[in-house]
Amino acid sequence: MTAKDPSVKFLKFADDTTVISLIQDKDESVSRREVEWQAHWCGQNNLQLNTLKTVEMIVDFRRNTTALTPLTILNSNVAAVESFRFLGTTISQDLKWQTHIDSIVKKAQQRLYFLHQQRKFNLPHALLIQFYSAVIVSVLCTSITVWLGSATKLDIRRLQRTVWTAERIIGCPLPSLQELYTSRVRKRAGKITLDPTHPAHYRSEQLPSGRCYRALSTRTIRHRNSFFPSGYPSHEQLNLPH
Structure with a gap:
């Protein structure tokens, strides 16, 4: 079909x-x-x-x-x-992400309870971090490359507060939400640039120097904050061969 x-x-x-x-x-x-x-x-x-x-x-x-x-x-x-859920991501017709982020924050806060229970049993930091990565980060980062760039500062702070709470429970620093976002954007962009069959591969146009990619021309804030204008950093950042 x-x-x-x-x-x-x-x-x-x-x-x-x-x-x-x-x-x-x-x-x-x-x-x-x-x-x-x-x-x-x-x-x-x-x-x-x-x-x-x-x-x-x-x-x-x-x-x-x-x-x-x-x-x-x-x-x-x-x-x-006005909105519908597509593969775990709530998409609204105004392309704003408050409804989706509300759902993420609620899920993450519920799972923080289980992290706190694990801490009560005096599990080592390595296991707590592993549990946090598997159970909470997986929720925070679902399709994060799509929506975080267009999220409001207030919504980003709400999400980051979940990370700060997990840090207090575990007792050690954790990657910030922005760091999680950046790593996933680079990973996704790297896969697209190396895959000629990807529908978005044509957007990854290299500059004559071959060291970085051409920035896309944008006319709206919505487009500028999307994945594509910000998804193609230099070769060094993507760890790609020259």
């Missing part, structure tokens, strides 16, 4: 499918044809779409927006939502 039009992307994971459509000049016909074709394909291949669990989210930053016709699949209306 693949999209027929280049303006539409299918993201598939297990039994979930997300359709991303770019609507230009108020023309929804391509997007709707792809959704209809997807429903038809599922019917031909003995798969049943659950329209009750299907939602539609519209991201539109134009000053003058127009209401789009509600999406219908198999004669059932699809609910329009």
Whole structure:
């Protein structure tokens, strides 16, 4: 099952499918044809779409927006939502991350309790750090390369407070949230630059010197704070061969 039009992307994971459509000049016909074709394909291949669990989210930053016709699949209306959860990350239609960060902070604070219980049993620092990395850092850093650059200072401080609490419980310094973010951005950027098959590989254009990558031109703060403008440091930072 693949999209027929280049303006539409299918993201598939297990039994979930997300359709991303770019609507230009108020023309929804391509997007709707792809959704209809997807429903038809599922019917031909003995798969049943659950329209009750299907939602539609519209991201539109134009000053003058127009209401789009509600999406219908198999004669059932699809609910329009302001946010939805995609592979553990809550995406909002305004592309702000407060809702997602609220969920992360709540999860991390709940797991700090178990770290505190481990400390009561006088476990060595090495095991406490290992537990912290596996159980708490894994929550803080889920898709962090996507959202931290656009997070507000207040939300970043809320997340960092979790790290500070873990430091007090364990009794030793831990990598800051910014350090965790930077290491993961460099790791992700390094993989993209070395993988010509990656959809974002074309963005990794080297300067004539070959020592670093060309910075992307951005027109909005939202784009400037995203992964791509900040994701390509020098070869030395990425530990790539010259």
